[in-house]
Amino acid sequence: MPELPEVEAVVNGLQNTVIGKKIVSLKAKRPKIIVGDAEQDLGKIRNVLRRGKYIILEANAIIIIHLRMTGKLLLVDRKVKERKYVRAVFLFDDDKKLLFDDVRAFGTIVIKQDQQEYFPIQKLGPEPLLKNFNFDYFAKKIENRKVPIKNILLDQTVLAGLGNIYTNEILHRAQIDPRKSANKLKKKQLQKLISETKNVMKEAIAAGGTTISDFRDLSGKSGNFQKKLEVYQKKYCRCGNKITRIKQAGRSTFFCAKCQK
DNA sequence: TTAATTACCTGAGAGC
């Protein structure tokens, strides 16, 4: 499931391969995958950006891609046979095509004339690795929030890019109980949470992301950060204590009740 | 305003 580091790996791959390519056509293979006018002349890709978990292709229009759960972008030769989970195809003016492959069909491609027109991107919180994600910002954001801190970390309007795997790992490293109300965190815990968020993101990006089931980068390569996971889908903590598994906001939370307070 | 719940989607695995 692609989160910020995985999307970063895909964007890096796209920057090295598709900038300058002209999009000849963009075709959906099933309904509701593409929102907006895919028939227009999309022109050359001038730039590729990431914002949170969104991939942004700048061409004659702005093409905003979200991989959701199982989405993948694969750059292949035109002659390559497409498997049945390919949901959309970008055809370029050379011998390549970009496949949007997505088993669960949750992912979307939105076409807008201007990035600012796309409301979900406007609402996103700061990027974890930028300076504006800091103690003052985060303390203000959570001062009246009674929901569990894990839910806050998953809230893209508070912080852009985190998903279930990394929130589990960040809270474990920061030794914070994921059930703890956000407004009950002590100053030191908040500082630790911010620094571990930045550390985990940096390490995961350097490792090329996490591959649990099906994440692949543009060339089909897996990430490596799964080797560093300490709680997500684990049975025992490093301390020897059994990992507790609960449901929060409809998703699995893994934590060590001994280390995380 | 905030919080909780549900729909979307399909393959994998468990249980019978």
Next chain:
DNA sequence: TGCTCTCAGGTAATTA
């Protein structure tokens, strides 16, 4: 072997 059920989870929409 084949059927049914449950689970995985990011986001938007709906409800409380």
